[in-house]
Amino acid sequence: MKRLLLMFILMVSSPIAMGNDINIGVYRSHNIQRIDFSYYEGSYMIFGDTTPFGALLPNEFVSITRVGNKVELKKGVRSLGTFNQVTLKPTGNHFALRLRPRTPVLKERKYHDGFKISSGKKGLTIVNDVSFEHYLGGVVESEGGGGKPIEYYKAQAVISRTYALKYFNRHAKEGFNLCDQVHCQAYFNKLIYTDDIRKAVIATDGLYIVDTMTNQLIDGFFHANCGGQTSRSDYVWREEIPYLQPFKDTFCIYTRQATWEKRIPKVQWRNFLVNTYFYPIEDSLYKQVVYTFEQEDRKAFYLSPHLGIPLRDLRYHFKLKSTFFSCYPEGQDVVIKGRGFGHGVGLCQEGAMGMAKHGLNYQQILSFYFEGIQFKHYFEKMFFNQSPYNTIDF
Numbered sequence: 115m116k117r118l119l120l121m122f123i124l125m126v127s128s129p130i131a132m133g134n135d136i137n138i139g140v141y142r143s144h145n146i147q148r149i150d151f152s153y154y155e156g157s158y159m160i161f162g163d164t165t166p167f168g169a170l171l172p173n174e175f176v177s178i179t180r181v182g183n184k185v186e187l188k189k190g191v192r193s194l195g196t197f198n199q200v201t202l203k204p205t206g207n208h209f210a211l212r213l214r215p216r217t218p219v220l221k222e223r224k225y226h227d228g229f230k231i232s233s234g235k236k237g238l239t240i241v242n243d244v245s246f247e248h249y250l251g252g253v254v255e256s257e258g259g260g261g262k263p264i265e266y267y268k269a270q271a272v273i274s275r276t277y278a279l280k281y282f283n284r285h286a287k288e289g290f291n292l293c294d295q296v297h298c299q300a301y302f303n304k305l306i307y308t309d310d311i312r313k314a315v316i317a318t319d320g321l322y323i324v325d326t327m328t329n330q331l332i333d334g335f336f337h338a339n340c341g342g343q344t345s346r347s348d349y350v351w352r353e354e355i356p357y358l359q360p361f362k363d364t365f366c367i368y369t370r371q372a373t374w375e376k377r378i379p380k381v382q383w384r385n386f387l388v389n390t391y392f393y394p395i396e397d398s399l400y401k402q403v404v405y406t407f408e409q410e411d412r413k414a415f416y417l418s419p420h421l422g423i424p425l426r427d428l429r430y431h432f433k434l435k436s437t438f439f440s441c442y443p444e445g446q447d448v449v450i451k452g453r454g455f456g457h458g459v460g461l462c463q464e465g466a467m468g469m470a471k472h473g474l475n476y477q478q479i480l481s482f483y484f485e486g487i488q489f490k491h492y493f494e495k496m497f498f499n500q501s502p503y504n505t506i507d508f
Contacts, residue, residue, distance in 0.1 A: 136249055136278065137290040138242045138301055140213075140225065145237030147217040148179040151202060154224055156209025162187050162197035170202065170211075177216070180233050202229040208248075210304055213240075225252070226304045232289070241290045250274055250315045251305030257336075258463060260308040263470035266463075267314035269479045272489075273334030273461060274299055276322040280331040314476075320492040323480065325357050332357055332487060336461035339371040341438045341454025344483070349414040349437070350426055350457045357485045358459055360412060365468035371455040372464075374435050377447040380405060386431060387416075391423045405443035412438055412458065426457075460484065 141149075151158075152175035160167040160176060167189065170176060177188040178200050187194045202211065210226045226248035230241045242249075253274045254267055277299060282291050284298060292298040305311055323332050333355065335347075340363050348354040366372055384404060387393035394400045400417075407417055416423040425437035432450075439452035454462075461483040469479045477489060 135227070135243050136246055136282070136292065137230075138244060138249060139285060139288065139290040139293040140223070140240050140242050140301070141215060141220065142293040142295055144215065144218065144220060146180075146215045146220075146240065147237055148177065148215070149231070149238060149240065150175050150177045150214045150216055151229065152176075152212045152214070154210045154212040157205045158209065158211065158228075159203045159205060160187075160189065160194075161201040161203065162195055163199060165195075165197075167194050169205070176200075176202070178231050178238065179217075180238050183233050185231060185233055185238065199230055199232045201231075204228055223302060224304050224306065234288075239289060246275070246278075247312075247315055247319070248304060249278070249301065251311050252301050252303055253278075253299045254311045254315065255305050255308055256300040256302045258311075260311075262308075262310075262467050264310045264314050265470040265474065265476045265479065266467045267308075267311050268318050268476035269461065269466050269470075270336070270463075271311075271315045271318045272321050272323060272476065272480060273336060275318070276331055277334045279322055280333065318476070321489055322492070323484065323487050324490055326486045326488050327356060332484060334461070334484075335457070335459045336463055337454075337456025337458055338462075339366050339369060339455045339464045340458045340462040341372060341436060341452070342367045343412050343438070343458075344460070344462060345412050345437070345458030346414075347459050349412065350459055357487055359485050363462055363465045365472070366454075366462050366465035369464040369468070371435075372453060374452045374455070376432075376434065376450045376452070377444075378432055378450060380443065380446055380448055382432075383448045386428075387423060390427075390431075391421065393421065393423070405441060405448045407439075407441045409438065409440050 153170060153172045158170040160170055179186045181196055184196045184198060185200055186196050187200050204227055208226065210224055211229065213223045213225065225242050226244055228243040230243060232239050250271055254270045258267065258270050278292060281298065285291060285293055294301040323334065324330060325332050342364065343362050344360050346354065346360050347358040384395065387404065388395050393404065395404065403417065414425060415421065416425055416428060428434065429437045434450060434452060436452055436454040436456060436458060438454045438458060439450050441448050441450045466479050469482065481487065
């Protein structure tokens with residue numbers, strides 16, 4: 115009985131079980147010097163350090179400006195002082211604010227829940243203190259867009275939650291957990307347009323994925339379109355991951371990003387290969403094939419591995435949509451005919467959407483793209499991690 119009671123306490127006190135906070139640094143690709151926060155949904159309490167300054171109500175805004183290692187807080191045009199941190203706390207659930215960077219001027223965003231603003235090294239550090247539910251809603255809509263099948267949204271919600279848990283403290287030294295950029299997860303707004311995403315996040319609440327070999331959280335990599343075949347992880351990041359094996363995927367091959375074409379001047383192509391990788395252009399055999407490359411199945415290197423020319427480097431240098439391409443010379447150009455969009459590792463978003471349209475559920479979709487995985491729930495994790503506390507007496 116004591117153990118069951120302890121398990122219940124652990125469950126209800128866990129951050130994810132209660133939907134408590136994750137701290138996300140937003141506008142991290144910019145050095146913002148001044149930003150305005152205004153009413154969008156519900157009222158907010160305003161604090162300069164620990165001093166309260168009343169509520170932010172409809173038709174009101176606060177302006178926060180970086181001043182050295184502190185921030186100046188204004189309500190409307192009236193200055194309220196200079197502080198180490200300004201905090202905006204919602205007075206209820208599901209409230210949201212409108213954010214308008216003024217220096218520099220950037221596109222407006224809207225986010226749920228609270229904010230903490232302080233002075234960083236080069237600009238304001240703007241942290242969204244947000245519930246996991248609201249965070250995942252914004253991530254899934256930012257990453258996947260609207261109008262998709264709900265089982266796809268469920269799959270995206272599970273891998274996005276798994277990714278957030280795995281890298282929860284990636285930016286801890288900067289004062290927040292994750293940021294809004296794609297190397298964490300794109301988070302460019304609150305959930306706005308797609309109610310099915312909210313339903314999908316709630317339906318999969320607490321679920322995450324582990325690798326059955328190690329019982330560790332997986333890297334939930336995903337990309338727009340694999341072009342009909344996913345990629346080995348070591349083709350992209352020099353690390354082979356057992357649950358990310360390449361395979362054929364026919365669910366994405368007739369979608370809008372399945373194929374692409376680009377033309378590159380021969381001289382640019384040749385100079386890059388010769389100057390960067392010492393391509394043996396003087397060798398008569400290699401000179402004949404410098405512009406010709408066939409790739410029926412995914413490869414890691416251009417022409418031959420012993421030349422040491424990674425396809426990923428060609429992709430980044432020439433801004434190609436993927437490494438899954440073939441090429442041939444035509445006139446003064448190299449014609450690149452490619453398949454897919456993105457790195458090709460893990461879940462193919464357009465393939466997952468196709469699977470959902472064919473009636474497969476989110477667990478079937480994720481098990482198709484990630485080999486040897488197991489679905490777990492946060493409550494289960496709390497139960498199996500309770501052993502150090504077994505001596506507690508109630």
